[in-house]
Amino acid sequence: MNVGINEYLYLSAVLFAIGFFGVLLRKNTLVIYMCLELMLVASTVALVAFSHFNRTMDGNVFVFFILTVAAAEVAVGLAIIVALFRRRQTIQVEELNALKN
Amino acid sequence: MSPELIQAAADNRWAAIAPELSLGCLALLLLVLEIFLPKNRQSIIPTVAITGQIGLLLGFVWNLRYGPFVAYETFSGLIRHTQEGQFMRGFFMLTSILVCILGVIALAKQKLPKVEFFAITLVVSAAMMLLAQSNHFVLFFVALETVTVGFYILVSYFRTSPLSLEAGLKYLITGALSSAILLFGIVLLYGVAGNPTLPGSSSDSMNFNALRVFLEANPDNFLASVGIVFVLAGVAFKIGAVPFQIWIPDVYQGAPTPVTAFLAVASKAAGFSVLLILTKNVFGSYQTLLVPVLSVMAIATILFGNLAALTQHNVKRLIGLSGVSHAGYLLIAVIAAATEPLAAGAVYFYLFAYLLASFAVFGVMTHVAGANDADQDLEHYTGLAKTHPFLGAILAIGLGSLAGIPPLAGFMGKLLIFIAAFKAGLYTLLAVAIVGVVVSIYYYFGWIKAAYFSTWTAPLLEGETDTRPARTPVSLTAGMTLGLLAAATIVLGFYQGALGEWLLAR
Numbered sequence: 001m002n003v004g005i006n007e008y009l010y011l012s013a014v015l016f017a018i019g020f021f022g023v024l025l026r027k028n029t030l031v032i033y034m035c036l037e038l039m040l041v042a043s044t045v046a047l048v049a050f051s052h053f054n055r056t057m058d059g060n061v062f063v064f065f066i067l068t069v070a071a072a073e074v075a076v077g078l079a080i081i082v083a084l085f086r087r088r089q090t091i092q093v094e095e096l097n098a099l100k101n
Numbered sequence: 102m103s104p105e106l107i108q109a110a111a112d113n114r115w116a117a118i119a120p121e122l123s124l125g126c127l128a129l130l131l132l133v134l135e136i137f138l139p140k141n142r143q144s145i146i147p148t149v150a151i152t153g154q155i156g157l158l159l160g161f162v163w164n165l166r167y168g169p170f171v172a173y174e175t176f177s178g179l180i181r182h183t184q185e186g187q188f189m190r191g192f193f194m195l196t197s198i199l200v201c202i203l204g205v206i207a208l209a210k211q212k213l214p215k216v217e218f219f220a221i222t223l224v225v226s227a228a229m230m231l232l233a234q235s236n237h238f239v240l241f242f243v244a245l246e247t248v249t250v251g252f253y254i255l256v257s258y259f260r261t262s263p264l265s266l267e268a269g270l271k272y273l274i275t276g277a278l279s280s281a282i283l284l285f286g287i288v289l290l291y292g293v294a295g296n297p298t299l300p301g302s303s304s305d306s307m308n309f310n311a312l313r314v315f316l317e318a319n320p321d322n323f324l325a326s327v328g329i330v331f332v333l334a335g336v337a338f339k340i341g342a343v344p345f346q347i348w349i350p351d352v353y354q355g356a357p358t359p360v361t362a363f364l365a366v367a368s369k370a371a372g373f374s375v376l377l378i379l380t381k382n383v384f385g386s387y388q389t390l391l392v393p394v395l396s397v398m399a400i401a402t403i404l405f406g407n408l409a410a411l412t413q414h415n416v417k418r419l420i421g422l423s424g425v426s427h428a429g430y431l432l433i434a435v436i437a438a439a440t441e442p443l444a445a446g447a448v449y450f451y452l453f454a455y456l457l458a459s460f461a462v463f464g465v466m467t468h469v470a471g472a473n474d475a476d477q478d479l480e481h482y483t484g485l486a487k488t489h490p491f492l493g494a495i496l497a498i499g500l501g502s503l504a505g506i507p508p509l510a511g512f513m514g515k516l517l518i519f520i521a522a523f524k525a526g527l528y529t530l531l532a533v534a535i536v537g538v539v540v541s542i543y544y545y546f547g548w549i550k551a552a553y554f555s556t557w558t559a560p561l562l563e564g565e566t567d568t569r570p571a572r573t574p575v576s577l578t579a580g581m582t583l584g585l586l587a588a589a590t591i592v593l594g595f596y597q598g599a600l601g602e603w604l605l606a607r
Contacts, residue, residue: 009292016285023278032274039281043288050292056304059291062239066284069246073280076253077273083257084266096267099351099475101413 008049015042029081029091033074040070104167117175117182120161120190121227124197127153128223135216143216147205150219151198158194165191174236178308181236188449188604189233189374192456196367197226199460202582203359206467206573207474211259218258222363225251229367233374238287238307241375245283245339248371249276252364256356264475268355275338275348283335289328309383317386329384333394336379339372340428341421343401350409353421355475361417362463365424370452373431377445381438388439395436399530402429403537410544416466416477419544420459423503426541427455430534434518437525444521446605451514453600454502454593458511461499461586464579465492471570481569485552489572491580493552498587502594504545505538510593517605 015038022035044063051059085091115122127150134146170184200222208215228247235241253276257269287307293299294306294315301318303311316325338345353361380391406426413419431451437444469485469492470477486493502511515538522531561567575583593600 016281019281020278023274029270029274033277036274036277036281039278040284043281043284046285046288046292050288050295054292054295054297054304054306056295056306058239058295058305058307059288062242062291062307065239065243069243069250072250073246073253073273073277076250077277080253080257080266080269080273083260084263084270087263087266096270098264098267099271099354101350101415101418 005049005053009046012042012046012049015039015045027093029093032093033077033081037070037074040066114175118180118231120157120194121230123157124154124194124223124227124230127157128220128227131216131220131223146216147201147219150223151201151205154194154198154201154223158191158198161191161194176240178305178310179237179240180231180234181309182234184603185374185377185445185449186234189370190230192370192453193226193229193233193367196363196370196456196460197222199456199464199582199586200359200363200367202578203362203460203464203467204357206576206579207357207359207470210470210472210474210573211261213259213261218255221251221254225255225363226367229371232371235375236309238291238309238312242284242287246280248368249280252276252360252368255360255363256352258360259357259474262355262473262475264355264473265357266355268352268475271348271355272352275352279335279338279345282331282338286328286331286333286335289324289331293322293324293328309378313383313385316384320386321389326387326390329387329390330394332379333376333391336372336376337398340369340376340431341402341425342398342428342432343405343425346402346405346425346428349421349425350413350418353424354415354417357474358417358463358467358470358477361421362460365420365463366456366459369424369428370456373428373435373448373452376435377438377448380435381445385439392436392439395432396527396530399429399432399436400533402426402432403533404429407537407540407544411540413544414479415475416479416482416548417475419479419548420462420466423541423544424459426537427451427503429537430515430518433522433527433530433534436530437518437521437527439525441521441525443517443524443605447514447517447521449604450517450597450601454510454514454590457586457590457593458499458502458509461495461583461590462503464583464586465496465499468492468573468575468579469570470573473570476570479548479551482548482551483569484555485572487555489575491575491583492572495583495587496552497549498590500545500549502590504542506542508591508594510590513594513597 019035019038023032026032044066047059047063131146131150170187172183174181201219204218225248228244232244235244253273256272257266259265291307294312296302301315305311341349403426406422410419410422431448434444434448469481502509505512505515
């Protein structure tokens with residue numbers, strides 16, 4: 001079978017959708033966080049595929065920027081999650097409801 | 102900018118982003134000072150941050166004196182310096198100064214390290230300045246993420262308070278979600294605009310100019326339309342437009358008050374300057390897609406923001422939801438900007454009036470708040486005008502301007518937007534906006550009423566103490582800042598002068 005640009009895009013769209021619905025439906029903050037990373041990775045799959053089939057390098061270079069940004073986001077995000085867990089002893093989203101009118 | 106500076110920028114392009122670089126260096130300087138200064142001298146660090154930024158802002162404004170600004174590109178088309186970009190640069194430097202001034206007051210009530218707050222604020226401001234001038238999706242994304250990651254830290258800065266951390270987590274999840282959606286949109290646009298078999302394709306398809314050419318050559322490409330909707334969704338999150346406003350009340354309530362002000366003013370302004378660049382120039386040929394999407398969004402945003410704000414008791418949530426409705430009015434101007442040249446100027450003028458009024462109100466909130474920053478109830482404002490007439494007056498002017506009461510600056514901002522919408526023929530949107538303004542007067546005046554008219558409260562029983570936090574005395578710097586903001590709000594309502602001419606002459 002010949003794998004063309006469309007197959008890569010379907011894969012990327014499926015990964016993105018799994019990540020998106022994971023963020024909306026899952027209850028554990030860490031799993032939500034993994035789903036967010038999955039969405040970023042889905043974008044990079046599409047980016048590399050486009051870069052290959054369009055014969056330009058920009059896409060491949062952009063992937064490095066995305067990875068760097070994602071790493072920074074994880075560093076800050078996990079720090080917040082750990083600090084919150086030490087205060088509240090939970091990271092289940094349905095129990096994090098102290099902010100209200 | 103002077104001709105010599107432009108020449109210098111042509112030779113050494115780094116000079117073109119001197120304000121951003123200086124802000125970044127100032128941030129590093131603060132961290133270095135923290136290491137080398139003895140403990141008892143560290144209180145000068147905030148002063149260094151504020152005076153340094155005032156110096157930068159004055160130098161920047163001084164450089165604007167050379168007539169009309171000619172747009173030019175640097176860094177191989179990554180950055181496009183425009184007149185609007187210059188305005189937003191000054192805007193973000195001003196917000197950064199005000200956030201630092203409020204930060205000094207708010208941090209004094211907490212036992213927390215202080216220097217990082219100023220350093221991160223400066224870096225975030227520099228990134229926003231780059232974001233408002235970006236002309237390429239790589240720089241756009243990196244600048245946007247620098248802003249967002251900086252805000253994650255700032256929102257959860259009061260890390261001893263579970264509420265601040267919870268707000269941080271909520272901002273983190275919704276912010277990362279919107280960034281991922283935005284990124285997917287960018288990837289789709291990059292891929293489709295770089296496809297060599299389509300007309301108008303480019304090898305540098307993340308560049309805004311190349312993308313515009315491509316979109317003009319392919320007026321209804323499906324993948325490009327999906328990409329545009331995804332990018333708009335990511336930007337709509339930043340400005341807090343419905344249905345991406347879900348994070349606003351909780352994050353605004355939990356974040357430290359100066360950070361709430363930063364989010365409400367600078368983050369929203371960054372979103373709108375980017376949205377204007379995208380809808381007016383880059384996506385300009387997809388108006389048949391943009392206009393319905395943005396119109397529905399604007400109507401929903403105005404109605405939701407105003408109606409949800411009616412029932413709020415916590416003033417931070419109230420001002421957050423009222424900010425949502427302001428985003429709705431601004432969206433109308435963004436839609437009008439496609440056909441009506443006045444509208445873009447109206448957006449910038451409105452943002453500036455919103456800055457002055459919001460910081461006046463947030464300044465008062467910082468003084469009224471106690472050590473628990475998330476607990477700021479309308480009830481805490483009872484009798485404010487009697488015990489603190491100065492704060493009461495500032496609050497009334499700020500809220501009046503936000504409500505759009507003539508002759509304050511907020512009224513002129515709304516008027517300009519309504520004129521632009523009328524000229525562009527957006528009558529339905531105009532009607533919704535006017536209904537929204539009328540509703541908003543109710544909750545803004547509820548707040549003023551709490552400060553000015555005493556309501557009967559049960560006298561304290563013996564042994565019972567007042568649960569309301571003690572109000573912070575107004576320092577000279579804070580008093581001068583608040584006074585200036587209020588005075589500028591009044592003056593700008595009567596006389597728009599050079600600023601109005603500069604923004605509206607197109």
